[in-house]
Amino acid sequence: MIETIQLTKRYGDLTAVDGISFKVEPGQVLGFLGPNGAGKSTTMKMIAGFLAPTAGSVKVCGFDVEEQPIEAKRALGYLPEGAPSYGEMTPLGFLQFVADVRGLTGDARRRRLDDVIGRLQLSSVLGKPIDTLSKGFKRRVGLAQAILHDPPALILDEPTDGLDPNQKHEVRALINAMAADKIIIISTHILEEVHAVCSRAVIIAHGKLLADATPAELEAQSRYHGAVSLTALNVGAAKEALLRVSHVEEVEVDPQDHRITVFPKQGHSIFNAVSETLKAQNIGFTELQLEAGRLDEVFRTITQRPAKEARA
Numbered sequence: 211m212i213e214t215i216q217l218t219k220r221y222g223d224l225t226a227v228d229g230i231s232f233k234v235e236p237g238q239v240l241g242f243l244g245p246n247g248a249g250k251s252t253t254m255k256m257i258a259g260f261l262a263p264t265a266g267s268v269k270v271c272g273f274d275v276e277e278q279p280i281e282a283k284r285a286l287g288y289l290p291e292g293a294p295s296y297g298e299m300t301p302l303g304f305l306q307f308v309a310d311v312r313g314l315t316g317d318a319r320r321r322r323l324d325d326v327i328g329r330l331q332l333s334s335v336l337g338k339p340i341d342t343l344s345k346g347f348k349r350r351v352g353l354a355q356a357i358l359h360d361p362p363a364l365i366l367d368e369p370t371d372g373l374d375p376n377q378k379h380e381v382r383a384l385i386n387a388m389a390a391d392k393i394i395i396i397s398t399h400i401l402e403e404v405h406a407v408c409s410r411a412v413i414i415a416h417g418k419l420l421a422d423a424t425p426a427e428l429e430a431q432s433r434y435h436g437a438v439s440l441t442a443l444n445v446g447a448a449k450e451a452l453l454r455v456s457h458v459e460e461v462e463v464d465p466q467d468h469r470i471t472v473f474p475k476q477g478h479s480i481f482n483a484v485s486e487t488l489k490a491q492n493i494g495f496t497e498l499q500l501e502a503g504r505l506d507e508v509f510r511t512i513t514q515r516p517a518k519e520a521r522a
């Protein structure tokens with residue numbers, strides 16, 4: 211388990227991380243979300259033991275990061291933001307160096323090197339200076355060093371930032387493949403990532419923890435949760451008919467694509483009634499959908515609310 215207890219970091223007058231507490235169990239991928247400057251990297255650096263907290267503590271697999279730093283670091287793989295490494299080294303040289311630092315020897319060392327080189331598909335670039343590699347390959351080298359000693363816990367700071375869609379997909383697939391038996395924390399401001407890899411999400415802003423929930427629970431906070439959306443041939447007629455369906459609170463038309471969203475009164479389900487009304491009145495429609503909720507809207511609402519109110 212990774213546990214942060216009232217974790218706090220102050221830089222002079224600025225409180226970058228303000229009393230953050232959460233737990234992550236094996237098999238969970240925790241998405242750490244927040245706007246720029248929220249305190250994500252600072253929190254991750256404190257979990258990884260790269261930065262001492264001003265107050266509070268972190269335990270990694272039962273080891274206190276400040277009191278038992280060697281044991282805690284042994285249990286942890288860390289990909290810092292931007293995946294920095296030694297640009298003049300080759301991936302092979304760099305990974306051999308990390309294997310030395312991690313104390314890997316003999317068969318285990320060979321097996322682990324083969325495993326990460328295969329898993330991250332690094333064979334074709336093993337002998338080229340890291341500085342000359344594409345962003346995607348650099349990120350893969352960074353991930354390879356993080357998982358080289360096969361740690362039970364992983365901290366990945368924006369692992370897909372700046373990657374193209376194919377590279378993002380590859381990195382997410384790798385995280386999913388490792389997720390079953392590891393504790394993984396990834397920071398991101400890409401909300402689709404939460405759906406793609408996270409079993410839970412923590413939202414922070416101005417250093418404070420504002421939400422800790424599953425993606426579905428967060429979506430359920432969206433005003434779009436339970437709404438019904440559709441495209442109609444005759445938008446005006448459809449809107450008029452939909453406003454008369456029982457338990458409909460509001461009907462919105464997107465000014466750009468003219469998609470209609472029908473909002474229910476609180477606690478009511480309107481999907482069947484919407485569909486039946488449109489059919490009964492011969493109003494042509496396509497793409498009728500029940501909305502799960504929109505994470506981007508929940509993220510905006512939570513992070514732009516005053517902190518006290520958000521935590522209430």
Ligand SMILES: Nc1ncnc2c1ncn2[C@@H]1O[C@H](COP(=O)(O)OP(=O)(O)OP(=O)(O)O)[C@@H](O)[C@H]1O
Pocket residue numbers: 221224226244245246247248249250251252253291399
């Ligand atoms: N070494 C430092 N000295 C002073 N202030 C710092 C230092 N490092 C970070 N900060 C400040 O602490 C706050 C949190 O920064 P942090 O990098 O943790 O945010 P973040 O959520 O990771 O942001 P981003 O998404 O932009 O990476 C910011 O206001 C930042 O300017």
